[in-house]
Amino acid sequence: MSEIIRLNVSSVRNIQSTDIKPSAAVNVFFGENGSGKTSLLEAIHLLASGKSFRSSKVDPLINYEADSSAVYAELHNGYRVGLSKSRRQKHELHLQGQPQSNWENVARELPLQLLDSNSFLLLEGGPRSRRKYLDWGAFHVEHSFIENWRRSRKCLANRNFLLRQKRVDIKQLAAWDAELCDAAGEVDRSRHSYFSALAPRFAEVYSELNGSESNRLSIHYLRGWDSDKTLAEVLASSVSLDSRYGATQSGPHRAELDIRVGRNRAVEVLSRGQQKVLVSALKIAQGDLLSKQRDRKCIYLIDDLPAELDLRNRASVVSQLLRQGGQLFFTSVEQKALNSSFPDAVEVAMFHVERGIITA
Numbered sequence: 001m002s003e004i005i006r007l008n009v010s011s012v013r014n015i016q017s018t019d020i021k022p023s024a025a026v027n028v029f030f031g032e033n034g035s036g037k038t039s040l041l042e043a044i045h046l047l048a049s050g051k052s053f054r055s056s057k058v059d060p061l062i063n064y065e066a067d068s069s070a071v072y073a074e075l076h077n078g079y080r081v082g083l084s085k086s087r088r089q090k091h092e093l094h095l096q097g098q099p100q101s102n103w104e105n106v107a108r109e110l111p112l113q114l115l116d117s118n119s120f121l122l123l124e125g126g127p128r129s130r131r132k133y134l135d136w137g138a139f140h141v142e143h144s145f146i147e148n149w150r151r152s153r154k155c156l157a158n159r160n161f162l163l164r165q166k167r168v169d170i171k172q173l174a175a176w177d178a179e180l181c182d183a184a185g186e187v188d189r190s191r192h193s194y195f196s197a198l199a200p201r202f203a204e205v206y207s208e209l210n211g212s213e214s215n216r217l218s219i220h221y222l223r224g225w226d227s228d229k230t231l232a233e234v235l236a237s238s239v240s241l242d243s244r245y246g247a248t249q250s251g252p253h254r255a256e257l258d259i260r261v262g263r264n265r266a267v268e269v270l271s272r273g274q275q276k277v278l279v280s281a282l283k284i285a286q287g288d289l290l291s292k293q294r295d296r297k298c299i300y301l302i303d304d305l306p307a308e309l310d311l312r313n314r315a316s317v318v319s320q321l322l323r324q325g326g327q328l329f330f331t332s333v334e335q336k337a338l339n340s341s342f343p344d345a346v347e348v349a350m351f352h353v354e355r356g357i358i359t360a
């Protein structure tokens with residue numbers, strides 16, 4: 001179980017300073033437009049991943065009148081995580097008081113899933129978003145995944161550098177290719193094994209959510225190179241093409257999830273709301289699998305669900321999330337908009353957000 005028992009946020013967007021004790025189950029942040037609800041979710045996301053889900057850079061999150069932002073959380077297992085970020089300077093991240101050079105350890109302690117108005121980009125956007133989705137799972141399930149993934153990135157960067165030279169050094173290229181094939185094989189193995197466990201769980205969740213066309217919906221994992229050739233063969237046969245582009249055209253960086261309804265891509269036939277249900281099912285399935293495979297519960301950040309789904313779909317998404325038993329952070333403009341989605345027995349902590357001030 002991952003659970004935040006105390007959260008302290010300073011100078012993130014319009015939130016100047018807040019210290020809250022969230023419930024282990026449901027937390028609802030309600031308030032007017034622009035009051036700071038999404039900013040609170042953003043602060044949690046920033047702490048867990050180093051990234052915002054609204055901007056590619058972190059500096060815009062720092063309150064206009066402050067020099068730095070800080071987010072600190074205490075977890076139910078006694079872990080303490082702290083992050084501070086000053087303008088134009090590198091962040092400082094600590095876990096248990098120890099400086100962290102990257103987010104690997106923190107991300108493992110705080111597995112997060114986000115459902116917001118951009119979530120449908122998982123279907124609509126390019127392969128990168130689906131690859132990231134898949135890699136989230138592979139990262140949490142297999143500790144060696146990130147190392148192999150980094151190794152494959154390094155090989156690709158070096159290979160691409162060689163390909164961009166006037167005369168390609170074939171000997172050096174062969175050395176990087178061998179290393180790339182090894183790393184790519186491991187990355188593909190982890191992704192494939194994760195996907196094999198995820199696909200059936202996703203199918204169950206999607207049909208429990210009454211997802212449309214569930215009997216015609218299919219998901220396939222594509223590894224990024226020809227299914228009937230080895231990567232070594234593909235790389236060897238595409239040197240001239242790759243050097244023309246100055247970049248390797250096949251490999252694990254081209255992996256993809258192909259999501260279809262019948263023969264069409266799901267994004268081409270499902271309505272926006274139907275896509276939201278599909279994306280919710282994908283994200284709920286990942287949380288389910290994490291708790292099954294790693295005995296760990298995801299924290300879900302759910303931004304403005306009432307605006308995204310109709311009443312029936314909202315109720316079924318919420319009930320699936322509650323069934324998982326992890327910690328949930330909802331935002332809503334209306335205090336009561338979500339109430340009908342929660343059964344009476346569920347303990348709901350309500351927080352009012354007003355001009356960046358959060359009160360329980």
Ligand SMILES: Nc1ncnc2c1ncn2[C@@H]1O[C@H](COP(=O)(O)OP(=O)(O)OP(=O)(O)O)[C@@H](O)[C@H]1O
Nearest residue numbers: 013014033034035036037038039060061062063064
């Ligand atoms: N760096 C910043 N410093 C101070 N205020 C900021 C900064 N960046 C954004 N804001 C403001 O912070 C406020 C909070 O925005 P936020 O998106 O969290 O609101 P919200 O409660 O989610 O609103 P909505 O219901 O419209 O989604 C907005 O008024 C925004 O203009």
Ligand SMILES: [Mg+2]
Nearest residue numbers: 037038039304
């Ligand atoms: Mg918002």
